[in-house]
Amino acid sequence: MIKTPLCDLLGIDHPILQGGMAWVSTPKLVAAVSEAGALGILGAGNAPPNVVLEYIAKVKQMTTRPYGVNFPMFSPYVQEIVDICVQERVPVVTTGAGNPGAYIPTLKAAGIIVLPVVASVALAKRLERAGADGLIAEGGESGGHIGDVSTIALVPQVVDAVKVPVVAAGGLADGHGLAAALALGAMGIQMGTRFICTTECEVHRNYKDMIVQAGDRGTITTGHSLGHPVRALRNPMTRKFEEMEKTGLSEAQLIEFGTGKLRLAVEGNVSEGSFMAGQSCGLIDDILPVAEFIQRTISQAKETLLRLPQYVAGTPSRASGAG
Ligand code: TUI
Numbered sequence: 001m002i003k004t005p006l007c008d009l010l011g012i013d014h015p016i017l018q019g020g021m022a023w024v025s026t027p028k029l030v031a032a033v034s035e036a037g038a039l040g041i042l043g044a045g046n047a048p049p050n051v052v053l054e055y056i057a058k059v060k061q062m063t064t065r066p067y068g069v070n071f072p073m074f075s076p077y078v079q080e081i082v083d084i085c086v087q088e089r090v091p092v093v094t095t096g097a098g099n100p101g102a103y104i105p106t107l108k109a110a111g112i113i114v115l116p117v118v119a120s121v122a123l124a125k126r127l128e129r130a131g132a133d134g135l136i137a138e139g140g141e142s143g144g145h146i147g148d149v150s151t152i153a154l155v156p157q158v159v160d161a162v163k164v165p166v167v168a169a170g171g172l173a174d175g176h177g178l179a180a181a182l183a184l185g186a187m188g189i190q191m192g193t194r195f196i197c198t199t200e201c202e203v204h205r206n207y208k209d210m211i212v213q214a215g216d217r218g219t220i221t222t223g224h225s226l227g228h229p230v231r232a233l234r235n236p237m238t239r240k241f242e243e244m245e246k247t248g249l250s251e252a253q254l255i256e257f258g259t260g261k262l263r264l265a266v267e268g269n270v271s272e273g274s275f276m277a278g279q280s281c282g283l284i285d286d287i288l289p290v291a292e293f294i295q296r297t298i299s300q301a302k303e304t305l306l307r308l309p310q311y312v313a314g315t316p317s318r319a320s321g322a323g
Helices: 005-010 027-035 049-062 078-087 101-109 121-129 151-161 175-183 205-213 236-246 251-258 261-266 279-283 290-311
Strands: 016-018 040-043 067-072 092-096 113-118 135-138 166-169 188-191 219-222 230-233
Touching: 016 027, 016 040, 016 290, 027 040, 027 049, 027 067, 027 290, 040 049, 049 067, 049 078, 067 078, 078 101, 101 113, 101 121, 113 121, 121 135, 121 151, 135 151, 151 166, 175 188, 175 290, 219 236, 230 236, 236 251
Parallel strands: 016 188, 040 067, 067 092, 092 113, 113 135, 135 166, 166 188
Antiparallel strands: 219 230
16 A cells, blocks of 8 residues: 555545546546545536536445546636535545636635646645645646646656645656656656546547557647647647648637547547547556556555665665664
8 A cells, every 4th residue: 555645635545646537537437446546536628517517426326435526727617617516515626727726715615625737836836825735736748738847847846835735647657657756755646548548438449549559759739829738649630730730720720620629539530539648658558447557556656666775875685684
């Protein structure tokens, strides 16, 4: 077992969060992750309030363990989703793609644990002052909407800048990543892409297979000209988007082209879908049940951490008979 103060804060057994992914982290995946002792998080995306309410009801039917709801700040329904989280006594809320500061007092007053995703030190400090219980520091290796600082540089800077627990995200998909994140001062990790490649994730098989087949350079970022880069698997869709950006199409035309493409990916449309995924795709080579993946990750992190003391000069080794 690997225990950190994050486990106590969230009431979970393992310091692992499953990132909230629009259209992807549906009740079945979320409940499986929470049942396995980690934190499953619903991805509200742009979904209307009635859909989010239905998702929450399904999770409650499948597990009594803590779970979370994630919404991006550009959802047209942020206020309604906040109200639903309060009404439904959702244990944990995570946010993305913006500053949720204005909503933190309402969520906190309802006893909800708030963990905003940040991509910079400045926003981390601001949200700690606004009352966040912890922060998810997400590096640009992540999938979907991303910031521009890498995980390895961002996480220790956020850890130094705030007192609340920090969760590392971006480029992490196994126990080595968990061990590395703990070494950087994080209290746990959030993974998204890795959880797509589980049997309980309900996306089309093509999405999972494309991640398994992708290597280290399997993703690309597009949307820089729009001011919000998105990382996705390289496919005909991302190539077309790249060309459209180069030929200087208007912002409205690019947005129109991009809209609805994540849903096509979830439905398995390999050429037209936007298969949002992080650089950890190169680390993923199987599709397995959530519980098995979590067990493997914890064992791997434990082995990694136990192997490291040998590199500290003067550490007594077993062979010397000491200890
Ligand atoms: O939010 C994400 N990843 C996402 S949201 C999403 S939905 C989408 N659908 C279609 C097209 C584009 C997006 C897909 N992926 N990750 C968390 C995250 N948050 N990464 C980066 C940030 C972030 C960026 C800027 C957080 C705060 C921020 O603040 C700017 C400010 O207001 O200071």
